[in-house]
Each structure stands twice: as C-alpha cells, then as structure tokens.
Amino acid sequence: MDIEWAACRPSLFFPLLGEGIRVEGPDGSSVAEFLAQAAGIDPAYLARRVQTVFLNGHPVDDLARTAVRGGDAIALSAALPGLAGAVLRRGSAYAAMRHSITWEGTPGEKGGAGTAAATLKLFNLVARELGPGLLAAGVRVPGEALCGFLERSFPGGAPAGDAVRLDGRPSGAGPWWRGLPPAETHRLRVLPAQETESGAPGAPREAVSPPS
Amino acid sequence: MDKILRIQMGAEGGPKAKVEPLPAAYAGLGGRGLTSAIVAHEVPPSCHPLGEDNKLVIAPGLLSGSAAAMSGRLSVGCKSPLTGGIKEANAGGMPAQMLGRLGFAAVVLEGKPRDDTLYRIYLGKDKVEIRPDNRLRGLGNYAVAETMKAEYGDKVSLISIGPAGEMKMAAASVACTDMEFRPTRHAGRGGVGAVMGSKGVKVIVVDDTGCGVRRPQDPEAFKEANKKFVEGLRKHAVTGQGLPAYGTNVLTNVINEAGAYPTKNFMWGRFANCNKISGETQAETENARGGEGSATHGCHRGCVIRCSGTYYDKDGAYLTKQPEYETVWAFGGNCAIDDLDAIATLDRLCDDFGLDTIETGATVAVAMEAGVAAFGDAQAAIRLVKEIGAGTPLGRILGNGAAVTGRVYGVERVPVVKGQAMPAYDPRGVQGIGVTYATSTMGADHTAGYAVATNILGVGGNVNPLQPEGQVDLSRNLQIATAAIDATGMCLFIAFAIMDQPETFQALVNLINTFHGLKLTADDVTALGKKVLSLEREFNRKAGFTQAMDRLPDFFRKEKLPPHNVVFQVKDEELDRVFNW
Structure with a gap:
C-alpha cells in the first residue's frame, strides 16, 4: 500500500522512525557506506552528529570497519546524557564499561556483492533532523508496526486538518489502518500539509532535504 | 554563605535555633562535600537513623544564590534509614538559591522532638521562626504548598515532606518547590524524607526577600566566566539540544x-x-x-539546560x-x-x-x-x-x-545494593555501571559515578577504553570526579559539556575561583573528590559496612540477560580495588 499523508504536525511521525523502517543497501558494505546508499545519509553528517550507533543492539565504535548484512538492524542516535550515554558513544573513553556488549563483528568491504535489506531506527535529534526528508521521500514500514503506531497516535483517525491518500485515493475518515495487511510492508510518505488562505489543508508542500 | 543554622528539635521548652560561623573544617565545601563532612564528623555511625543522634543536613552549593548558571542544586545528607550508611541526595528547585542568598552554607536539624508535634520552620532575612503546626499532618506536598502559599505567597520556596516522610518510610523523599511553586523536585534517594520526619519538621519556608544576589570577589572576571560557561552549555549537543528537546x-x-x-x-x-x-x-x-x-523547562532560575x-x-x-x-x-x-x-x-x-x-x-x-x-x-x-x-x-x-x-x-x-534499589541501567549490559552500583558509598546509585569528565578533570591516568579490566579504574575515577562536582553543588549535567569542551571546564573553574577568590587546580579537584569519598567510606566502615556489601545481588552473576545473554563478570577482588588510591 502507498500511503501519502499531508500532516499538520509531521513531527508526530518521528517516533515511528524509532521503531524501524526498512532500507536496502549493498550487502557487506560498511555501516557508513550502507547508510549513504540506503538512506542517503551524508557520511559527514554521520561522523559529526551521530554519536551512537548500534548494530543488532551492539554499540559500534568503527563505522568504516563494520559490515552490514541482510536482516541486520542499525540504530542511530545523537549524543546522549548520562554516564550510559557517554559509555555507549562511538570510540568512548569509557568504552571498557560496556565491553560485554560491544560489536565485534566482521569488517565492512567496499561495495558489496548484492543487496541487503536491513532495519534502520532513528532516535532523538537524528530523527528530528533526518526525519522530514526521509518521510517526505517515503519510508517503508512493516504493517504491524505502522498499524500499532497509528492506533496509539491517532486513535480516532487522522487529526483534523490532515489529508491521507491510499494508493492515490482519499482514505476516508476513521481508523482506516485497521484494514491494512499487518504482514506486508507499506510505503508511507508524510509531507507538511499546505495551508490554504482559509487555513484548510491542501496539497503537500515540497519535500525537505535532510541536513548535510 | 559563611554561617550554619543549627536547630535543636529536642531542646528543653521546644526547638531552639542557633546560628554559628562556618567552622574552618568545613570551609570551601558545599553540597555533598559539606553534608558528608558534617555527617561524618558529627553523627555517630552506629546511631539509629531515625534517632536523636542522627542529623539532617541541608546544604546549597558553593555558588548557589549567585548569578552562576546551574548552581541551584540542594544537597540533603544524613545517616540513611534505607542503607544504614552515609547518604547524600540532591534536588533542583528554588530553595538552594534562596538559602544561598540568606547566607546559609547549611541548615542542620538535630535531636528529636519530645512529643509528636509537627513543626514548620520559616527562614527569612535575619529571622528564624519555628512554630508547631499540626494542621499540616498527613498533607501531601501539593497541599502543603497551597497552604504555605496562602500565608506567604509564591515568591518563597519550600523544603517539605509528604505523608511518607511523616510515617518515616525508608523510601521517603524531601521535596523542593520549583519556579511555579510546585513540589516537583526531590532529594529522593535513601530515605532522607524519613529523617526529616523523625525530626518532626513538615516544611521549611525559605524567603530571600530583601536579600540580594551573592556578590563575587572579582565581579568582572566572574561575569566573563559565567558567559563562557553558559555559551559552552548552549552549544553542546547534549546540554544545548538533546536535553532541552527530550529531557x-x-x-x-x-x-x-x-x-x-x-x-x-x-x-x-x-x-x-x-x-x-x-x-x-x-x-x-x-x-x-x-x-x-x-517539553522544555528549567527546574530553577539560572538553569540554561532546561531538561x-x-x-x-x-x-x-x-x-x-x-x-x-x-x-x-x-x-x-x-x-x-x-x-x-x-x-x-x-x-x-x-x-x-x-x-x-x-x-x-x-x-x-x-x-x-x-x-x-x-x-x-x-x-x-x-x-x-x-x-x-x-x-x-x-x-x-x-x-x-x-x-x-x-x-x-x-x-x-x-535488585538492590546496600538496601537501595538499582536505577535504570542493567549492570550486566553496562558492566562498568555495575562496578559503581556495587561499590558506591550510597548504595546502588547511577549518579555516584556520573561525572563523565575525568579526562578533562585529570582524574586518574589514561585508561585503555578497549580493555575490560579498565572499568574498575574508570569507575574509581568517575566516583572521584562526581564527588568533587557534587561538592560544588553544581548540576551534574554540566559534565557532558565539560567532557568535550576543555574551555567549558576552564570556565567552571574560573567561576568558582573568581567568586571565592581561590586558585583551584585540577589536582585540587581530584583531592577534594578523594577526601569526600574517604570520609564517606570511613563512616560506612564504622557503621558496620564490609567489603561483602560492595557486591551486586547473586542473580546478576547467574541469570543471563537477554538479548545479549550476558552475566555480570567483574570479579570480587577487582571490586575491592576500586577504592585503592
């Protein structure tokens, strides 16, 4: 299903990015290369802003020397507070404190042999900064996660002022997502609703590019 | 802040207040440094935590009441009814700034009332008033705030206990009012509220009307240091963006x-x-x-992080x-x-x-x-x-x-250590935090090793971050650095900016030095942290603590934690090395 959502508050969808979207990139490539190919994340942004990276729940220290394989889950976070936040950072001076869970997988290779599908989770400021661009371009989300998110975020249906199209047709009122096949992956595109002179929602505005 | 207010709650004829100059032995200490020094020197380690020999020490930070950013933490110390050892818990809110402006380095509640009368204490400029007020019995902290507001308005601040403190429960906290006069900031850990309850004190009203902001020794240099300190906090990703956005x-x-x-x-x-x-x-x-x-708000005036x-x-x-x-x-x-x-x-x-x-x-x-x-x-x-x-x-x-x-x-x-419940980090996943949980003088406490600025502070030497055995050394260094920052009474969250920005650490040191006319160095900071920890360890030893209490519960070594299926692996003999310096 292709879902296009003109939202008055696109930021309400940022927590969905923390649950994970499906991306595809070169199998066996490094985390940095995979993210550039699969989600268009600028390596410079990754190096500067993304202080904490997990691969399958393990903190990663070296993005260039860690390979991504099919079925992996990558999670990205900006710098975090707390001792734990400092400990989990890439290359942290306190990395010894989490040695039992640190990633010790295989190094990445330049250009993988095939395509790998992975889950990408974006947390906190990273979701806020990359979210508008990714959501505007469209993200692929597992049906079960999408339905659960929509059910608790908008229990009565899309907020007033939002406009939703399903495969190009208006969704109608109410919680239409209850009819989505949970086992399928759906494409969700979220754009800021363009206000008309009367304040009513209209066509989506142009997509917002992620920061470089 | 050159005086201590002592209130003897068990005095003949009712509670008596006495103001005395800050003794030389306590000079240069604030926050946890001062509460732990007073408890270690004046409270018999073997006393009952709810008895007349325990003392409740309330101390603002070294810069509280000044224009310094992030200086509004209030420390509350005593012998803990939860752990049986020394305790310091701290909170934000408004009372620390107001106590600082009133000139109090500490307020010490001593003794025990002779009957079950409940008291309220008013602290104003040149005025200390202690009155029985049994109307307050059983009230929640919010109702206490409303009652006091009707009498004093909302420009004062409160330090109070709820029913849990009155009932002397070991999980009872001490509440401080925030900028909106709500009792939302709590010195939570270790049952400090039960000790306040045992002293028969329901609420302390702190009124700084007529008191100006505390003046630094070198106003111009202080102003410049504060400006750089604030700039450093605002530009850092954690203190300037992440914490304000999400808390x-x-x-x-x-x-x-x-x-x-x-x-x-x-x-x-x-x-x-x-x-x-x-x-x-x-x-x-x-x-x-x-x-x-x-989602973005400060807990006291002068907070620029607003977590x-x-x-x-x-x-x-x-x-x-x-x-x-x-x-x-x-x-x-x-x-x-x-x-x-x-x-x-x-x-x-x-x-x-x-x-x-x-x-x-x-x-x-x-x-x-x-x-x-x-x-x-x-x-x-x-x-x-x-x-x-x-x-x-x-x-x-x-x-x-x-x-x-x-x-x-x-x-x-x-999940407890020394009787105190563990916070929100499983020690099997982040084992270095487990070292701190096990060995802290406070019982399981994530903030006991929180000051992630050991590199900048120069505490300890270089520790190889890739070697697992380094976590004992790291925990030691973190506990020393934390004790030092706690002794200034500054909000611990400043450590995140200090860790990455040496100029922000320098601005903090300059803030303290220009305010007090001191010449503190990084070595002094380390020495201060060690001094505080040594006092606390010695108190606990005399209270009956042994190395066997510097351990995590057994199940952390036996039950594997999904999804990584790890157990706590740090050996007992390594834990016993933490305080070797």
Missing part, C-alpha cells in the same frame, strides 16, 4: 536498543513497547497537549512535571507498563506523598514478581502507590523499599 527520557530508546534496559524486574534487557514511553513520544505528547515548548518539561493530561490540564528517565523506567519497563499517562500519574503521586520514584518503582516491580499485582497492570501499580500514601499495612511494607518488600514476600530477584 533525560531521551535515554529510553537507546538503553533499550543496547539491551541494558531493565525490564520486568530485571528479567530482560529490552522492553518491546518502549517506544510508547520514550522521550521522543513523551516530548511530542507534551508539546501536542500543552503547546510547543511544553525538564510539563506533562499535561488528555484534557490539557497540568498533571505533573515531565517525568524523568529513571521514573519512566521504574514504573514503565521495569513494571512492564507502557502507558505514559499512568506513569505520569504515578510520578504525581510520588511527588505528593514524598516518595523516591526509583525506589518505589523498583518496589512495585518486586511486588509484581511476588504476585501482589500483575506485570503491566498500570491501575494496580497506582493502587499500590496509593496504599503507601494511605499508610495501610501493605503500604508500610512497600514504602520501606524493594529490599524489605522482597524479604517480606520471599522474592529472590531483588
């Missing part, structure tokens, strides 16, 4: 991803529904219900301040509750009854494991906390913490 609950998703998020009373390292209670979801909820900016916020109910009415990460975890993942509104209600109840949210959440989880309620049952958790507030027999058990509750119900998996 401390920004950690939920990430600690969960790491598999170190204690779930269902430390059974698992991940909570499947954590996204429902994450900082990101919480911030969106607050901003949607209360308007943009609701707090305001939580509104579904109708847009104020419910509580933004629950912090540890609170959301304690009642959330730890109890398998995924309902933010219920967690906010629990936070409100704890603030009103005067309860430590970490200890109370951990206790509810232990009770759930015992079958008193089902994991995930938010309404049952609310009922249990209300039992504490009402002082029912079950409530009395729960209000005395996780260790007591586990013993009463025969639960083996009780």
Whole structure:
C-alpha cells in the first residue's frame, strides 16, 4: 500500500522512525557506506552528529570497519546524557564499561556483492533532523508496526486538518489502518500539509532535504 | 554563605535555633562535600537513623544564590534509614538559591522532638521562626504548598515532606518547590524524607526577600566566566539540544536498543513497547497537549539546560512535571507498563506523598514478581502507590523499599545494593555501571559515578577504553570526579559539556575561583573528590559496612540477560580495588 499523508504536525511521525523502517543497501558494505546508499545519509553528517550507533543492539565504535548484512538492524542516535550515554558513544573513553556488549563483528568491504535489506531506527535529534526528508521521500514500514503506531497516535483517525491518500485515493475518515495487511510492508510518505488562505489543508508542500 | 543554622528539635521548652560561623573544617565545601563532612564528623555511625543522634543536613552549593548558571542544586545528607550508611541526595528547585542568598552554607536539624508535634520552620532575612503546626499532618506536598502559599505567597520556596516522610518510610523523599511553586523536585534517594520526619519538621519556608544576589570577589572576571560557561552549555549537543528537546527520557530508546534496559524486574534487557514511553513520544505528547515548548523547562532560575518539561493530561490540564528517565523506567519497563499517562500519574503521586520514584518503582516491580499485582497492570501499580500514601499495612511494607518488600514476600530477584534499589541501567549490559552500583558509598546509585569528565578533570591516568579490566579504574575515577562536582553543588549535567569542551571546564573553574577568590587546580579537584569519598567510606566502615556489601545481588552473576545473554563478570577482588588510591 502507498500511503501519502499531508500532516499538520509531521513531527508526530518521528517516533515511528524509532521503531524501524526498512532500507536496502549493498550487502557487506560498511555501516557508513550502507547508510549513504540506503538512506542517503551524508557520511559527514554521520561522523559529526551521530554519536551512537548500534548494530543488532551492539554499540559500534568503527563505522568504516563494520559490515552490514541482510536482516541486520542499525540504530542511530545523537549524543546522549548520562554516564550510559557517554559509555555507549562511538570510540568512548569509557568504552571498557560496556565491553560485554560491544560489536565485534566482521569488517565492512567496499561495495558489496548484492543487496541487503536491513532495519534502520532513528532516535532523538537524528530523527528530528533526518526525519522530514526521509518521510517526505517515503519510508517503508512493516504493517504491524505502522498499524500499532497509528492506533496509539491517532486513535480516532487522522487529526483534523490532515489529508491521507491510499494508493492515490482519499482514505476516508476513521481508523482506516485497521484494514491494512499487518504482514506486508507499506510505503508511507508524510509531507507538511499546505495551508490554504482559509487555513484548510491542501496539497503537500515540497519535500525537505535532510541536513548535510 | 559563611554561617550554619543549627536547630535543636529536642531542646528543653521546644526547638531552639542557633546560628554559628562556618567552622574552618568545613570551609570551601558545599553540597555533598559539606553534608558528608558534617555527617561524618558529627553523627555517630552506629546511631539509629531515625534517632536523636542522627542529623539532617541541608546544604546549597558553593555558588548557589549567585548569578552562576546551574548552581541551584540542594544537597540533603544524613545517616540513611534505607542503607544504614552515609547518604547524600540532591534536588533542583528554588530553595538552594534562596538559602544561598540568606547566607546559609547549611541548615542542620538535630535531636528529636519530645512529643509528636509537627513543626514548620520559616527562614527569612535575619529571622528564624519555628512554630508547631499540626494542621499540616498527613498533607501531601501539593497541599502543603497551597497552604504555605496562602500565608506567604509564591515568591518563597519550600523544603517539605509528604505523608511518607511523616510515617518515616525508608523510601521517603524531601521535596523542593520549583519556579511555579510546585513540589516537583526531590532529594529522593535513601530515605532522607524519613529523617526529616523523625525530626518532626513538615516544611521549611525559605524567603530571600530583601536579600540580594551573592556578590563575587572579582565581579568582572566572574561575569566573563559565567558567559563562557553558559555559551559552552548552549552549544553542546547534549546540554544545548538533546536535553532541552527530550529531557533525560531521551535515554529510553537507546538503553533499550543496547539491551541494558531493565525490564520486568530485571528479567530482560529490552522492553518491546518502549517506544510508547520514550522521550521522543513523551516530548511530542507534551508539546501536542500543552503547546510547543511544553517539553522544555528549567527546574530553577539560572538553569540554561532546561531538561525538564510539563506533562499535561488528555484534557490539557497540568498533571505533573515531565517525568524523568529513571521514573519512566521504574514504573514503565521495569513494571512492564507502557502507558505514559499512568506513569505520569504515578510520578504525581510520588511527588505528593514524598516518595523516591526509583525506589518505589523498583518496589512495585518486586511486588509484581511476588504476585501482589500483575506485570503491566498500570491501575494496580497506582493502587499500590496509593496504599503507601494511605499508610495501610501493605503500604508500610512497600514504602520501606524493594529490599524489605522482597524479604517480606520471599522474592529472590531483588535488585538492590546496600538496601537501595538499582536505577535504570542493567549492570550486566553496562558492566562498568555495575562496578559503581556495587561499590558506591550510597548504595546502588547511577549518579555516584556520573561525572563523565575525568579526562578533562585529570582524574586518574589514561585508561585503555578497549580493555575490560579498565572499568574498575574508570569507575574509581568517575566516583572521584562526581564527588568533587557534587561538592560544588553544581548540576551534574554540566559534565557532558565539560567532557568535550576543555574551555567549558576552564570556565567552571574560573567561576568558582573568581567568586571565592581561590586558585583551584585540577589536582585540587581530584583531592577534594578523594577526601569526600574517604570520609564517606570511613563512616560506612564504622557503621558496620564490609567489603561483602560492595557486591551486586547473586542473580546478576547467574541469570543471563537477554538479548545479549550476558552475566555480570567483574570479579570480587577487582571490586575491592576500586577504592585503592
């Protein structure tokens, strides 16, 4: 299903990015290369802003020397507070404190042999900064996660002022997502609703590019 | 801040106040440094924590009451009824700034009333008034604030206890009012509220009317240092962006991803529904219900990080301040509750009854494991906390913490050290934090080794971050650095900016030096941290603590924590090295 959502508050969808979207990139490539190919994340942004990276729940220290394989889950976070936040950072001076869970997988290779599908989770400021661009371009989300998110975020249906199209047709009122096949992956595109002179929602505005 | 106010609650004819100059032995100490020094020197280590020989020491920081940013922490120290050892718990809010302006380095409650009269204390410019006020008996902290507001207005600040403190429960906190005169900031840990209750003091009204801002020795240099300090905090990603946007609950998703998020009373390292209670979801909820900016708020004037916020109910009415990460975890993942509104209600109840949210959440989880309620049952958790507030027999058990509750119900998996419940980081996932939990003088306490600025502070040498054995050295260095920063009374969150920005650390040192006319060096900072820890360790030793108490509960070495299936691996002999210096 292709879902296009003109939202008055696109930021309400940022927590969905923390649950994970499906991306595809070169199998066996490094985390940095995979993210550039699969989600268009600028390596410079990754190096500067993304202080904490997990691969399958393990903190990663070296993005260039860690390979991504099919079925992996990558999670990205900006710098975090707390001792734990400092400990989990890439290359942290306190990395010894989490040695039992640190990633010790295989190094990445330049250009993988095939395509790998992975889950990408974006947390906190990273979701806020990359979210508008990714959501505007469209993200692929597992049906079960999408339905659960929509059910608790908008229990009565899309907020007033939002406009939703399903495969190009208006969704109608109410919680239409209850009819989505949970086992399928759906494409969700979220754009800021363009206000008309009367304040009513209209066509989506142009997509917002992620920061470089 | 050159004087100490001592109030002898058991004096002949009623409580008597005495103001004395700050003794030389306590000069240069603030916050935890001062509370621990007074407790270590003046409280018999073997005394009963609720008896007349214990003292409750309330101390602002070295810069509280000045124009220095982030200087509004208030330390509360005593012998703990929860751990049996020395205790310092601290809170934000307004009282520290006002006590500083009144010139008090510390307020010490001593002795014990001769009957069960409940007192209120008023501290104003050149005025100390202690009056019986049994009308306040049984009131929650919010009702106390309303009662005091009617009499004094809302320009004063309060230090108070709720029913839990009056009932001398070991999980009782001391509440401080925030900028909105709400009792939302708590010195939570170790049962400090029970000690205040044992002194018969319900509330201390702090009124700085007529007092100016404290003046630095070198005003121009101080102003410049403060400007650079604030700039450093504002430009850093954590103190300038992450904490203001999401508060401390920004950690939920990430600690969960790491598999170190204690779930269902430390059974698992991940909570499947954590996204429902994450900082990101919480911030969106607050901003949607209360308007943009609701998720960003300071707890006292002079705070530039603004890691707090305001939580509104579904109708847009104020419910509580933004629950912090540890609170959301304690009642959330730890109890398998995924309902933010219920967690906010629990936070409100704890603030009103005067309860430590970490200890109370951990206790509810232990009770759930015992079958008193089902994991995930938010309404049952609310009922249990209300039992504490009402002082029912079950409530009395729960209000005395996780260790007591586990013993009463025969639960083996009780996550405590020295009787104090663990916070929101599983020590099997982040083992270095386990070292601090085990060895801290305070019992399981994540903030005991929190000052992630050891490199800049120059504490310890270089530790190879890739060697697992380094975590004992790192824990030692962190505990020293934390004790030093705690002794300044500054908010610990400044450490994140200090860690990455040497110029911000220099600005902090300049702030203290230009204010007090000192020439502190990094070596002095290390020495101060060691001095505080040594005082605390010696008190605990005399109180009966041994190395055997510097251990995690057995199940952390036996039960593998999913998803990484790890156990706590640091050997006992390594733990015993932490305080070798």
